[in-house]
Amino acid sequence: MKNLSLRLAFFLSLMPFLAWSQSEEPQKWTLQQLIDYALEENIQVKLAELDVQTSEVARSQAFWNRVPNLNANANQNYAFGRSIDPFTNQFTNDPVRSNNFSLSSNMTLFAGFQLHNAHMQSMADLEAARYGLQNTRNTVSLNIASFYLTILFNQELLNAAQLRLASTRIQHEQVSKQVRLGALPQANLLQLNQQLATDELEVTRAENTLALSQLNLLQALQMPADTELVLDIPAINEPTINFTLPTVEQVFEVAETTQPQILQAEKNVKGRKLGVSIARGAYFPTLSVSGNMFTQYSSIGTTRTFTPYDTPLLLDQGLPLGASSPSQTGTAIPVFPFEYGQTQVSSISFADQIDLNRRENLSFTLSIPIFTRFQSRNNVSNAKINLERAELNQKNVKNQLRQTVEQAYYDVVAAAKTFDAVQKQVIALEESNRNIExxxxxxxxxxxxxxxTRNDFNRAQSDLIRAKYDYIFKLKILDFYQGKPLEL
Known part of the structure; x- marks a missing residue:
């Protein structure tokens, strides 16, 4: 009994947590959240980001190519047997351990402005890569918005089909009662059975279409197909038909200065122009400067010091060698000091050898291209071809943008007219449907x-839903090319 009471108390203590977990609603995704998630996970966006990083590395390298480099070298050698002392350059039979140390640096002073133009080209390429990334992000955002609005459209179609099915079922029950009472013929019930089956089929089709549109969105988000994705569906009011739109030329002028694909093409042209300047720089002489510092150490590096005897050997005019009479006239000078002195040998320390053996040099080199087997000329030709290709691509991108803007503009005009006409049709059929009912x-x-009459009215309602979302989406596309954000 005591154990049962404890278990009951423990279960009651968990009730608030169980109730909270059951009442917790799944996350609802807004359109902006879906777009943000897609931009973080989309592979094409990540590849475009890697292109930007690669361009940043290239720009950094192009900048540092203009400054001097610095290299340090060190080596240690062991020599045995008869070898040359690197300190005295004399033959020796002693084992020798030596070290060499050096610093070297060089810098290009002038190379036909190739280094400067290469740096400017890398900056243009970096800006083009950034615009390319922005263009990829825009494409992904538009795709997500399209899938999102398609789901909302299919959801409304499903709701309308379900309402029609519910209405048909109510009508079917009423007619069934009247047929059983003999107030209506059996043929009426058979007709309603056919209509009920048709409405059930429409609901099934709408459910399948909605599931397929949800799958398309999940695949665009690169989520598994079994992911439960609950959308935060905003209240979308009936759009106001606006026939006072800006002209096509006005929309294109805005798009031409804001759309990243146009700006990317312009930067590519700028980079290819600099590429021609870089190739022409090879015609000019190249002036460079280099300098290095060198020192070394040897394990048998020594110095020799001569110390004479106290009594020098004199050489006097008319006296034999060895005479030392101070009374005799003459000049006392040492003769053959190696015969009356001694030599002291002492080693030189590592630090002293490094200091004593240090030497530096500075050199300037002028390289004048005379004949390069037409390599420079061909490089210029290839650079001009790349420039022409970039200019043609720029024109093509502008033409495509103009065509897209023109298509978007006339799509909005056509969608507005269709939406207006379907609205009038629904109003007329709604009255007829009410009367026939x-x-x-x-x-x-x-x-x-x-x-x-009822089927005509239902078909018009579906057409109105389709025309409504078609008009909303195409209006958003036109707003996008005017630099406006994607919002519902």
Whole structure:
């Protein structure tokens, strides 16, 4: 009994947490959240980001190519047997351990402005890569917005089909009662059975279409197909038809200065122009400066010091060698000091050898191209071809943008007219449908007339939903080319 009470108390203590976990709603995704997620996970966006990083590295390298380099070298050598002392350059039979140390640096002073133009080209390429990334992000954002609006459209179609099915079922029950009572013929019920099956089929089709549009969105987001994705569906009011749109030329002028694909093409042309200047720089002489510092150490590096005897050996005029009479006239000078002195040998320390053996040099080199087997000329020709290709691509991008803007503009105009016409059609059919429904309930209209009018009204409602979302999406596309954000 005590254990049962403890278990019951423990279960009751968990009730608030269980209730909270059951009542917790799944995350609802807004359009902006979907776009942000896609921009973070999309592979094409990541590849474009890598292109930007590569261009940043190239720009950094082009900048540092203009400054001097600095290299340090060190080596250690061991010599045995008869070898040359690197310190005295004399033969020796002693083992020798030596070290060499050097610093070297060089810098290009002038090379036909190739280094400067290469740096400017790398900056243009970096800006082009950034615009390319922005263009990729825009494409992904437009795709996500399209899939999102398609889901909203299909959801409304499903809701409309479900409402029609519910209405048909109610009508079917009423007619069934009247047929059983003999107030209506059996043919009316058979017609409603056919209509009920048609409406159920429409609901199934709408469910399948909605599921397919959700799958398309999941694939665009690179999520698994079984991911539960709940959308935060905003309240979308009936769009106002605006026939006072800006002209095509006005929209194109804005798009031409804001769309990244245009700006990317311009930067590519600028980079290829600099490429021609770089290739022409090879015609000019190249002036460079270099300098280095060298020192070394040897394990047998020594110095020799001569110390004479106290009594020098004199050489006097008319006296034999060895005479030392101070009374005799003459000049006392040392003769053959190696015969009356001694030599002291002492080693030189590592630091002293490094200091004593140091030497530096500075040199300037002028290289004048005389004949390069037409390599420079061919490089210039290739650079001009690349420039012409970039200019043609720029024109092509502008033409494509103009065509896209023109298409978007006339799509909006056509969608607005269609939406307006379908609205009028729905209003007219709604009145007819209301009238035929009243007549059918009173027995003044047969089921064939009722189903025909009702189906026409349902078809018009579906057309209105389709025209509504088509107009909204195409209007958003036109707003996008005017530099406006994607918002519902």
């Amino acid at each position: 009243q007549r059918f309930q009173l027995g003044a209209a047969n089921v064939v007339e009722y189903n025909q």
